[in-house]
Amino acid sequence: MDQLSATFAALADPTRRAILARLTEGPATVKELSEPFDISGPAISKHLRVLEKAGLITRGREAQWRPCQLDATPLKEVAVWAENYRRFWDASYTRLDALLTEMKEKER
Amino acid sequence: MDQLSATFAALADPTRRAILARLTEGPATVKELSEPFDISGPAISKHLRVLEKAGLITRGREAQWRPCQLDATPLKEVAVWAENYRRFWDASYTRLDALLTEMKEKER
């Protein structure tokens, strides 16, 4: 699986997006991350492994804790990818397109 | 499944992203879309249904053809979502953060 696909797949789950959102406030242990959710520890562990494989988090070691930290670099690729489609949703780009078409019309 | 999750899930497949890329050049029939890929028609049909459910394409009817058209509005949500993480990857934002921290230090 390529990097971009892995990132999109990781982001497709609301729990994982919530974990990322939490990590914007700073590093957290697995226990802290699991607190807001009504699912078991192993389930969180799996989510974290998916996020780690996608390169969205890094994990350290401190005694019996394994603190997680956000790594947003893959999200830059996502933003860049999405931006390529801006002209298909952005009204001003649509107007620009219309203007260009009009100019071409006048040229003839 | 919420809208954003559906969009991310749809984008997690390279074939579907390639289909979207093709549709930026204008509408296309199912046959035309399937041409670049070495997979069966039904497989393409399934991909198109996923894209349609995610609101990324719309489909018309013209005789025996079912032309597909890009609808990029869900991608705007993706771009907005990703932008919220910009400060975690963008160097200039990091520098801004450092500046703000420095200013706070001086205040004390």
Place this chain on the structure above:
DNA sequence: AGGTTAGATAACCAAGTGGTTAGGTACGAG
């Protein structure tokens, strides 16, 4: 040494995914 806590792993399950082949529908052309 013994108990508690943080976390990972294993084994399992139901549901979903991406692909296939086979067969059905709808339309245009001869």
Place this chain on the structure above:
DNA sequence: CTCGTACCTAACCACTTGGTTATCTAACCT
């Protein structure tokens, strides 16, 4: 009317996913 084309649905398969419970390791605290 019949044939070919475009497309869909159905049934199936292997694999993945998101969850569970049970069990393990590692570190800390008495």
